[in-house]
Amino acid sequence: MTTTTRQAIPISAGELERRYRNIRAAMAQHHLDALVVCGSEYTGFEGAVRYVSDFEIVHRYVYVLIPLEGEPVLVFPREARWIGDKKKALVNERVWPNLPGQWLREQTEASRWKRVGVYGLNYIMTVRDYRALAAGTSYELVPFDEPFDMARAVKSQEELAAVRDSMDVIEEGFWALLEGYAPGKTEAEIMAPAVERFFAGGAGLRMMNIVLSGSNGEAEAHFKVPGHRVVDADDLLLYSLEVTGAGGYWVEESRALIKGKVSKRTAEMGEIYFEALEAARRKMRNGELASNVHRACAEIFERRGFGLGHLSGHSIGLTMIEYPAIGANSNVELKENMVFSLHPQVIDADGKVCLYTQDTYRVGRTEGENLGTLPWKFYNGSERRSMSVA
Numbered sequence: 001m002t003t004t005t006r007q008a009i010p011i012s013a014g015e016l017e018r019r020y021r022n023i024r025a026a027m028a029q030h031h032l033d034a035l036v037v038c039g040s041e042y043t044g045f046e047g048a049v050r051y052v053s054d055f056e057i058v059h060r061y062v063y064v065l066i067p068l069e070g071e072p073v074l075v076f077p078r079e080a081r082w083i084g085d086k087k088k089a090l091v092n093e094r095v096w097p098n099l100p101g102q103w104l105r106e107q108t109e110a111s112r113w114k115r116v117g118v119y120g121l122n123y124i125m126t127v128r129d130y131r132a133l134a135a136g137t138s139y140e141l142v143p144f145d146e147p148f149d150m151a152r153a154v155k156s157q158e159e160l161a162a163v164r165d166s167m168d169v170i171e172e173g174f175w176a177l178l179e180g181y182a183p184g185k186t187e188a189e190i191m192a193p194a195v196e197r198f199f200a201g202g203a204g205l206r207m208m209n210i211v212l213s214g215s216n217g218e219a220e221a222h223f224k225v226p227g228h229r230v231v232d233a234d235d236l237l238l239y240s241l242e243v244t245g246a247g248g249y250w251v252e253e254s255r256a257l258i259k260g261k262v263s264k265r266t267a268e269m270g271e272i273y274f275e276a277l278e279a280a281r282r283k284m285r286n287g288e289l290a291s292n293v294h295r296a297c298a299e300i301f302e303r304r305g306f307g308l309g310h311l312s313g314h315s316i317g318l319t320m321i322e323y324p325a326i327g328a329n330s331n332v333e334l335k336e337n338m339v340f341s342l343h344p345q346v347i348d349a350d351g352k353v354c355l356y357t358q359d360t361y362r363v364g365r366t367e368g369e370n371l372g373t374l375p376w377k378f379y380n381g382s383e384r385r386s387m388s389v390a
Contacts, residue, residue, distance in 0.1 A: 202246025284368025
Protein backbone atom coordinates (compact mmCIF):
# COMPACT_ATOMS: atom_id res chain seq x y z
CA MET A 1 0.00 0.00 0.00
CA THR A 2 1.32 3.44 -0.90
CA THR A 3 0.99 6.33 1.50
CA THR A 4 -0.76 9.43 0.20
CA THR A 5 0.72 12.68 1.48
CA ARG A 6 -1.47 15.79 1.61
CA GLN A 7 -1.17 19.45 2.39
CA ALA A 8 -3.89 21.50 3.99
CA ILE A 9 -5.59 23.99 1.68
CA PRO A 10 -6.16 27.36 3.40
CA ILE A 11 -9.81 28.23 3.82
CA SER A 12 -11.12 30.74 1.32
CA ALA A 13 -12.02 34.34 2.18
CA GLY A 14 -15.65 33.59 1.39
CA GLU A 15 -15.68 30.61 3.75
CA LEU A 16 -14.18 32.65 6.58
CA GLU A 17 -16.75 35.39 6.03
CA ARG A 18 -19.52 32.78 6.16
CA ARG A 19 -18.25 31.48 9.50
CA TYR A 20 -18.02 34.94 11.07
CA ARG A 21 -21.43 35.88 9.75
CA ASN A 22 -23.03 32.84 11.39
CA ILE A 23 -21.10 33.28 14.65
CA ARG A 24 -21.98 36.97 14.93
CA ALA A 25 -25.63 36.21 14.23
CA ALA A 26 -25.57 33.84 17.21
CA MET A 27 -23.77 36.46 19.29
CA ALA A 28 -26.40 39.06 18.45
CA GLN A 29 -29.20 36.62 19.28
CA HIS A 30 -27.70 36.14 22.75
CA HIS A 31 -26.92 39.85 23.20
CA LEU A 32 -23.15 39.41 23.37
CA ASP A 33 -20.77 42.32 22.87
CA ALA A 34 -17.80 40.00 22.29
CA LEU A 35 -16.82 36.33 22.22
CA VAL A 36 -13.66 34.60 23.42
CA VAL A 37 -13.00 31.42 21.43
CA CYS A 38 -10.67 29.06 23.31
CA GLY A 39 -8.46 26.38 21.84
CA SER A 40 -5.88 24.06 23.33
CA GLU A 41 -3.49 21.52 21.83
CA TYR A 42 -4.92 19.01 24.29
CA THR A 43 -6.25 16.32 21.96
CA GLY A 44 -9.50 17.29 20.32
CA PHE A 45 -9.80 20.81 21.77
CA GLU A 46 -7.76 22.80 19.25
CA GLY A 47 -10.32 23.09 16.48
CA ALA A 48 -12.41 26.13 17.41
CA VAL A 49 -9.42 28.46 17.08
CA ARG A 50 -8.62 26.99 13.70
CA TYR A 51 -12.26 27.40 12.69
CA VAL A 52 -12.15 31.18 13.19
CA SER A 53 -8.52 31.89 12.26
CA ASP A 54 -7.05 28.91 10.31
CA PHE A 55 -4.21 28.91 12.85
CA GLU A 56 -2.97 25.45 13.90
CA ILE A 57 -2.06 25.34 17.59
CA VAL A 58 1.19 23.59 18.50
CA HIS A 59 1.92 22.59 22.12
CA ARG A 60 0.14 25.48 23.83
CA TYR A 61 -3.23 27.20 23.94
CA VAL A 62 -4.63 30.24 22.09
CA TYR A 63 -7.70 32.47 22.28
CA VAL A 64 -9.46 34.49 19.58
CA LEU A 65 -11.32 37.59 20.73
CA ILE A 66 -14.23 38.35 18.38
CA PRO A 67 -16.06 41.64 18.96
CA LEU A 68 -19.61 41.86 17.69
CA GLU A 69 -18.30 44.73 15.59
CA GLY A 70 -14.66 45.18 14.67
CA GLU A 71 -11.65 43.02 13.90
CA PRO A 72 -10.80 39.83 15.79
CA VAL A 73 -7.57 39.38 17.76
CA LEU A 74 -5.42 36.27 18.24
CA VAL A 75 -4.35 36.15 21.90
CA PHE A 76 -1.28 34.01 22.63
CA PRO A 77 0.37 33.41 26.00
CA ARG A 78 3.81 35.03 25.89
CA GLU A 79 5.58 31.67 26.06
CA ALA A 80 3.89 30.66 22.76
CA ARG A 81 5.54 33.40 20.67
CA TRP A 82 7.64 30.85 18.75
CA ILE A 83 5.12 28.01 18.78
CA GLY A 84 3.09 27.48 15.60
CA ASP A 85 3.32 29.03 12.14
CA LYS A 86 1.76 32.48 12.56
CA LYS A 87 2.07 33.20 8.82
CA LYS A 88 -0.85 30.85 8.15
CA ALA A 89 -3.23 32.66 10.48
CA LEU A 90 -6.02 34.64 8.80
CA VAL A 91 -6.45 36.97 11.81
CA ASN A 92 -4.03 39.84 11.40
CA GLU A 93 -3.98 41.35 14.89
CA ARG A 94 -1.98 39.30 17.44
CA VAL A 95 -0.95 39.95 21.04
CA TRP A 96 1.34 38.03 23.44
CA PRO A 97 0.51 39.10 27.01
CA ASN A 98 2.06 37.49 30.07
CA LEU A 99 -1.40 36.63 31.35
CA PRO A 100 -4.00 36.44 28.53
CA GLY A 101 -6.93 36.48 30.96
CA GLN A 102 -5.80 39.82 32.36
CA TRP A 103 -5.41 41.26 28.87
CA LEU A 104 -8.92 40.06 27.97
CA ARG A 105 -10.31 41.64 31.13
CA GLU A 106 -8.60 44.96 30.43
CA GLN A 107 -9.82 44.92 26.82
CA THR A 108 -13.36 44.16 27.95
CA GLU A 109 -13.38 46.94 30.54
CA ALA A 110 -11.84 49.46 28.15
CA SER A 111 -14.45 48.62 25.51
CA ARG A 112 -17.25 48.84 28.12
CA TRP A 113 -18.67 45.51 27.02
CA LYS A 114 -21.44 44.15 29.24
CA ARG A 115 -21.82 40.54 28.07
CA VAL A 116 -18.83 38.46 26.93
CA GLY A 117 -19.37 34.92 25.71
CA VAL A 118 -16.75 32.20 26.13
CA TYR A 119 -16.51 29.09 23.99
CA GLY A 120 -14.55 26.53 26.01
CA LEU A 121 -15.32 27.91 29.46
CA ASN A 122 -15.87 24.48 31.02
CA TYR A 123 -13.07 22.45 29.45
CA ILE A 124 -10.54 24.55 27.57
CA MET A 125 -9.80 27.95 29.14
CA THR A 126 -6.89 27.75 31.58
CA VAL A 127 -7.64 28.28 35.26
CA ARG A 128 -5.21 31.19 35.53
CA ASP A 129 -6.89 33.03 32.65
CA TYR A 130 -10.38 32.32 33.93
CA ARG A 131 -9.49 33.73 37.34
CA ALA A 132 -8.13 36.89 35.78
CA LEU A 133 -11.05 37.33 33.38
CA ALA A 134 -13.69 36.52 36.00
CA ALA A 135 -12.22 39.14 38.35
CA GLY A 136 -13.88 41.88 36.34
CA THR A 137 -17.08 43.22 37.87
CA SER A 138 -18.41 45.46 35.10
CA TYR A 139 -19.47 42.66 32.73
CA GLU A 140 -21.03 39.19 32.66
CA LEU A 141 -19.30 36.05 31.38
CA VAL A 142 -21.65 33.88 29.33
CA PRO A 143 -20.93 30.19 28.58
CA PHE A 144 -21.26 29.91 24.80
CA ASP A 145 -20.31 26.37 23.82
CA GLU A 146 -23.67 25.23 22.50
CA PRO A 147 -24.57 28.37 20.50
CA PHE A 148 -21.08 28.42 18.94
CA ASP A 149 -21.28 24.76 17.96
CA MET A 150 -24.75 25.22 16.48
CA ALA A 151 -23.46 28.17 14.45
CA ARG A 152 -20.83 25.89 12.86
CA ALA A 153 -22.80 22.62 12.83
CA VAL A 154 -23.91 22.76 9.19
CA LYS A 155 -20.81 22.18 7.10
CA SER A 156 -20.12 24.05 3.88
CA GLN A 157 -19.06 22.27 0.70
CA GLU A 158 -15.51 23.45 1.41
CA GLU A 159 -15.66 21.85 4.83
CA LEU A 160 -17.20 18.64 3.50
CA ALA A 161 -14.31 18.28 1.06
CA ALA A 162 -11.90 18.40 4.01
CA VAL A 163 -14.02 15.86 5.90
CA ARG A 164 -13.90 13.47 2.94
CA ASP A 165 -10.13 13.87 2.76
CA SER A 166 -9.94 12.91 6.43
CA MET A 167 -12.01 9.81 5.63
CA ASP A 168 -9.45 8.80 3.01
CA VAL A 169 -6.71 9.17 5.63
CA ILE A 170 -8.50 7.11 8.28
CA GLU A 171 -9.30 4.31 5.86
CA GLU A 172 -5.70 4.16 4.67
CA GLY A 173 -4.76 3.68 8.30
CA PHE A 174 -7.37 1.00 8.89
CA TRP A 175 -6.18 -1.07 5.93
CA ALA A 176 -2.57 -0.70 7.06
CA LEU A 177 -3.58 -1.89 10.53
CA LEU A 178 -5.44 -4.85 9.03
CA GLU A 179 -2.51 -5.87 6.82
CA GLY A 180 -0.21 -5.95 9.84
CA TYR A 181 -2.66 -7.72 12.14
CA ALA A 182 -1.53 -11.12 13.39
CA PRO A 183 -1.85 -13.04 16.66
CA GLY A 184 1.41 -12.96 18.58
CA LYS A 185 1.84 -9.22 18.13
CA THR A 186 0.99 -6.72 20.84
CA GLU A 187 -1.97 -4.35 20.65
CA ALA A 188 0.50 -1.48 20.13
CA GLU A 189 2.37 -3.27 17.33
CA ILE A 190 -0.90 -3.90 15.48
CA MET A 191 -1.87 -0.23 15.84
CA ALA A 192 1.51 1.17 14.73
CA PRO A 193 1.13 0.90 10.90
CA ALA A 194 -2.11 2.89 11.08
CA VAL A 195 -0.43 5.69 13.01
CA GLU A 196 2.25 5.90 10.31
CA ARG A 197 -0.45 6.41 7.66
CA PHE A 198 -2.29 8.93 9.79
CA PHE A 199 0.79 11.07 10.33
CA ALA A 200 1.75 10.93 6.66
CA GLY A 201 -1.80 11.93 5.73
CA GLY A 202 -1.59 15.15 7.74
CA ALA A 203 -3.09 14.22 11.12
CA GLY A 204 -0.06 15.50 12.98
CA LEU A 205 -0.85 15.59 16.69
CA ARG A 206 -4.57 15.18 16.10
CA MET A 207 -5.06 11.50 16.85
CA MET A 208 -6.94 9.56 19.51
CA ASN A 209 -6.21 5.87 19.03
CA ILE A 210 -7.58 3.68 21.82
CA VAL A 211 -8.90 0.14 22.00
CA LEU A 212 -11.49 -2.12 23.57
CA SER A 213 -10.19 -5.66 23.77
CA GLY A 214 -10.51 -8.97 25.56
CA SER A 215 -10.13 -12.71 25.29
CA ASN A 216 -12.43 -15.62 24.36
CA GLY A 217 -14.12 -13.70 21.58
CA GLU A 218 -15.22 -10.80 23.76
CA ALA A 219 -14.12 -7.22 24.45
CA GLU A 220 -14.13 -5.77 27.94
CA ALA A 221 -16.30 -2.65 28.22
CA HIS A 222 -13.58 -0.11 29.02
CA PHE A 223 -11.26 1.80 26.71
CA LYS A 224 -7.49 1.71 27.08
CA VAL A 225 -4.38 2.81 25.21
CA PRO A 226 -3.02 0.00 23.01
CA GLY A 227 -0.13 -1.45 24.99
CA HIS A 228 2.15 -4.45 25.25
CA ARG A 229 -0.51 -7.10 25.78
CA VAL A 230 0.13 -9.92 23.31
CA VAL A 231 -2.91 -10.72 21.17
CA ASP A 232 -4.26 -14.26 20.76
CA ALA A 233 -6.36 -15.54 17.86
CA ASP A 234 -9.60 -15.45 19.89
CA ASP A 235 -9.00 -11.94 21.23
CA LEU A 236 -11.57 -9.41 20.03
CA LEU A 237 -10.00 -6.04 19.12
CA LEU A 238 -12.12 -2.91 18.70
CA TYR A 239 -9.67 -0.15 17.76
CA SER A 240 -11.27 3.27 18.08
CA LEU A 241 -9.68 5.29 15.27
CA GLU A 242 -10.19 9.04 15.63
CA VAL A 243 -8.02 11.30 13.47
CA THR A 244 -7.98 14.28 11.11
CA GLY A 245 -6.55 14.90 7.70
CA ALA A 246 -4.37 17.89 6.86
CA GLY A 247 -7.42 20.16 6.97
CA GLY A 248 -7.95 19.41 10.65
CA TYR A 249 -11.45 17.88 10.41
CA TRP A 250 -11.97 14.98 12.79
CA VAL A 251 -13.52 11.72 11.62
CA GLU A 252 -14.05 8.40 13.38
CA GLU A 253 -14.19 4.88 11.98
CA SER A 254 -13.53 1.40 13.31
CA ARG A 255 -14.38 -2.23 12.75
CA ALA A 256 -14.22 -5.38 14.85
CA LEU A 257 -11.08 -7.48 14.40
CA ILE A 258 -10.64 -11.14 15.37
CA LYS A 259 -8.78 -14.08 13.83
CA GLY A 260 -10.66 -16.79 15.73
CA LYS A 261 -14.26 -17.05 16.90
CA VAL A 262 -16.44 -14.54 18.68
CA SER A 263 -18.34 -15.59 21.79
CA LYS A 264 -22.07 -16.31 21.79
CA ARG A 265 -22.77 -12.95 23.47
CA THR A 266 -20.67 -11.05 20.95
CA ALA A 267 -22.30 -12.91 18.08
CA GLU A 268 -25.74 -11.94 19.38
CA MET A 269 -24.68 -8.29 19.50
CA GLY A 270 -23.23 -8.55 16.02
CA GLU A 271 -26.41 -10.02 14.57
CA ILE A 272 -28.31 -6.79 15.20
CA TYR A 273 -25.53 -4.19 15.18
CA PHE A 274 -25.67 -3.29 11.48
CA GLU A 275 -29.48 -3.27 11.61
CA ALA A 276 -29.25 -0.69 14.39
CA LEU A 277 -26.73 1.43 12.47
CA GLU A 278 -28.95 1.44 9.40
CA ALA A 279 -32.00 2.39 11.45
CA ALA A 280 -30.06 5.36 12.83
CA ARG A 281 -28.67 6.33 9.41
CA ARG A 282 -32.14 6.48 7.89
CA LYS A 283 -33.16 8.92 10.64
CA MET A 284 -30.23 11.28 9.91
CA ARG A 285 -32.34 13.55 7.77
CA ASN A 286 -33.19 17.21 7.60
CA GLY A 287 -35.75 18.16 10.26
CA GLU A 288 -35.40 15.01 12.38
CA LEU A 289 -34.58 15.23 16.08
CA ALA A 290 -31.19 13.93 17.20
CA SER A 291 -32.93 12.00 19.99
CA ASN A 292 -34.89 10.01 17.39
CA VAL A 293 -31.62 8.92 15.77
CA HIS A 294 -30.44 7.61 19.13
CA ARG A 295 -33.77 5.95 19.83
CA ALA A 296 -33.81 4.21 16.44
CA CYS A 297 -30.68 2.21 17.26
CA ALA A 298 -31.10 1.95 21.04
CA GLU A 299 -34.51 0.27 20.78
CA ILE A 300 -33.13 -2.49 18.55
CA PHE A 301 -30.48 -3.34 21.13
CA GLU A 302 -32.91 -3.07 24.03
CA ARG A 303 -35.28 -5.60 22.47
CA ARG A 304 -32.45 -8.15 22.68
CA GLY A 305 -31.60 -7.27 26.27
CA PHE A 306 -28.59 -5.04 25.57
CA GLY A 307 -27.88 -1.47 26.62
CA LEU A 308 -25.61 1.36 25.52
CA GLY A 309 -22.48 2.28 27.45
CA HIS A 310 -22.71 6.00 26.65
CA LEU A 311 -24.19 8.38 24.10
CA SER A 312 -24.50 6.80 20.68
CA GLY A 313 -22.84 9.69 18.86
CA HIS A 314 -22.06 13.38 18.52
CA SER A 315 -21.51 16.18 16.06
CA ILE A 316 -17.92 16.32 14.82
CA GLY A 317 -15.80 18.83 12.94
CA LEU A 318 -12.64 20.81 13.61
CA THR A 319 -13.24 19.93 17.26
CA MET A 320 -13.40 16.21 18.04
CA ILE A 321 -16.65 16.39 20.00
CA GLU A 322 -19.08 19.15 19.09
CA TYR A 323 -22.66 19.85 20.09
CA PRO A 324 -25.23 18.37 19.64
CA ALA A 325 -24.94 14.80 20.88
CA ILE A 326 -26.96 11.87 19.60
CA GLY A 327 -28.62 10.86 22.83
CA ALA A 328 -32.00 10.22 24.44
CA ASN A 329 -32.39 13.83 25.61
CA SER A 330 -30.87 15.60 22.61
CA ASN A 331 -33.93 17.25 21.10
CA VAL A 332 -31.99 19.28 18.53
CA GLU A 333 -33.39 19.44 15.01
CA LEU A 334 -30.94 18.11 12.45
CA LYS A 335 -30.04 20.13 9.37
CA GLU A 336 -28.72 18.88 6.06
CA ASN A 337 -24.89 18.75 5.94
CA MET A 338 -24.39 18.40 9.66
CA VAL A 339 -21.74 15.72 10.27
CA PHE A 340 -21.96 13.14 13.06
CA SER A 341 -19.93 10.30 14.46
CA LEU A 342 -22.16 7.36 15.35
CA HIS A 343 -20.53 4.85 17.71
CA PRO A 344 -22.99 2.88 19.84
CA GLN A 345 -21.14 0.92 22.53
CA VAL A 346 -23.42 -2.06 23.09
CA ILE A 347 -22.99 -3.72 26.49
CA ASP A 348 -24.39 -6.84 28.10
CA ALA A 349 -26.67 -6.83 31.13
CA ASP A 350 -23.70 -7.00 33.51
CA GLY A 351 -21.88 -4.08 31.85
CA LYS A 352 -18.73 -6.12 31.34
CA VAL A 353 -18.73 -7.15 27.66
CA CYS A 354 -19.29 -4.87 24.67
CA LEU A 355 -19.28 -4.47 20.92
CA TYR A 356 -18.32 -1.11 19.44
CA THR A 357 -17.64 0.32 15.99
CA GLN A 358 -17.67 3.85 14.58
CA ASP A 359 -18.81 5.57 11.41
CA THR A 360 -18.96 9.20 10.26
CA TYR A 361 -22.17 10.39 8.59
CA ARG A 362 -23.46 13.44 6.75
CA VAL A 363 -27.06 14.40 7.47
CA GLY A 364 -28.93 14.26 4.16
CA ARG A 365 -32.22 15.60 2.90
CA THR A 366 -34.06 12.27 3.30
CA GLU A 367 -31.48 9.98 5.00
CA GLY A 368 -27.91 9.98 6.20
CA GLU A 369 -24.81 9.33 4.10
CA ASN A 370 -22.09 7.09 5.50
CA LEU A 371 -18.90 8.89 4.48
CA GLY A 372 -16.79 5.73 4.80
CA THR A 373 -16.48 2.71 2.54
CA LEU A 374 -15.74 -0.10 5.02
CA PRO A 375 -18.35 -2.87 4.98
CA TRP A 376 -19.61 -3.72 8.45
CA LYS A 377 -18.36 -7.17 9.52
CA PHE A 378 -15.93 -8.93 11.81
CA TYR A 379 -12.56 -8.67 10.03
CA ASN A 380 -10.04 -11.51 10.34
CA GLY A 381 -6.99 -9.95 8.72
CA SER A 382 -7.22 -11.72 5.37
CA GLU A 383 -9.09 -8.83 3.73
CA ARG A 384 -7.32 -6.28 1.55
CA ARG A 385 -8.47 -2.92 0.24
CA SER A 386 -8.30 -4.11 -3.36
CA MET A 387 -10.62 -7.03 -2.56
CA SER A 388 -14.39 -6.95 -2.58
CA VAL A 389 -15.16 -7.48 1.10
CA ALA A 390 -18.51 -9.17 1.59
